[in-house]
C-alpha cells in the first residue's frame with residue numbers, strides 16, 4: 051500500500067472533540083512496553099485499532115521512550131517485552147500490511163520534533179495536564195519530578211503531529227493530551243506558518259475497563275487480567291473481583307449500575323445474559339459468583355482464541371524483527387519529511 055493510500059478521503063466532522071474515524075486520513079497510537087497486555091488494552095484500544103485499519107492510514111508504535119518517563123530506574127525488562135507486545139498485536143488482528151508498526155526509539159525524528167516543540171511551549175501548559183498530578187499521586191515510590199515526565203505529553207504531541215495525524219484513538223481521560231497536541235500545532239503554525247493539522251481524539255467506547263479492584267484496569271495497580279492468562283488464572287482473578295458493595299450477603303439485592311463486574315458483562319455478555327443477571331442482581335435471585343461465571347466464560351473463550359493465534363505467529367522467530375524493520379523504514383520516511391518541513395519553517 052502506498053504511504054498516502056488513506057489520504058483519498060476528505061473532510062473532517064467535529065463534534066464536541068469527537069471525530070468520526072471514517073473521515074480521518076491518518077491515525078496514530080502507541081503502547082508502552084511495560085509488560086503483558088491485558089483486557090484493558092484489548093477492549094480500551096486494540097479492538098478499535100483493528101477496526102481503524104479499514105478506515106485510515108494507521109501508525110501503531112511501541113512507545114519505549116514514553117516508558118522511560120516512569121520506568122527510567124528499571125529498564126531491564128523493556129527490550130525483552132517488545133517481541134511479546136508485537137505478537138499480542140498480531141494475535142488480536144493488527145496487520146503489518148495495512149498498518150505501520152514500529153518502535154518509537156528507532157525513529158529519532160520523534161525526539162527531534164519534541165525538542166523543537168519544547169522551545170515554544172510554556173511549562174504551565176504541561177503542568178496543567180490533569181494526568182501529570184494524578185499519576186504522580188498514583189505512582190508513589192518513584193521520583194516523577196523529572197523533566198521527561200513533565201514533558202511526556204509534548205513527546206506525545208510530536209508522535210502524533212510528525213505523521214500529521216487527524217485522529218488519535220483515546221479514552222476520555224486522554225482527551226486533555228489531544229487538546230494539548232492541538233494547542234502545540236496551533237502555536238507552531240502561528241509562529242512559523244501552517245505545517246501541522248490539528249488532530250481530534252477518537253473517543254473509544256468501553257475505554258475504561260475496570261480491573262479486579264474496580265479501578266481502571268492497569269498493570270501498575272495489580273488488578274489486570276492478562277491476554278496470556280490461562281482459563282484457571284482468569285477464573286481465579288475475576289471470581290474475586292469487587293462487586294456492588296451493597297451485596298454483603300447473598301440475600302442483599304444490588305444494582306448492576308454500581309458494579310464493576312457488570313461493566314465486563316456489557317463488553318462480553320449477550321443482551322439476554324445481561325438482562326438475566328441484572329434482574330437476578332436486583333432481586334438477589336442470583337449470587338455474585340454465578341453472575342460472574344456467565345461473563346468469565348466469554349472472556350476465557352476470547353483469550354483462548356487470541357492465545358492460539360499468538361502461538362502460530364510465535365512459531366516463526368523472524369516475524370517480529372521483520373515487521374519492525376519494515377515499519378521503521380515506512381515510518382521514518384514520513385517522519386523525516388515532516389521534520390525537514392518543520393525545520394525549514396523555523397528557519398533552521
Ligand code: SF4
Nearest residue numbers: 294304309331338341
Ligand atoms: S450479581 Fe453481578 S452485577 Fe450484581 S453485584 Fe453481583 S456481580 Fe455485580
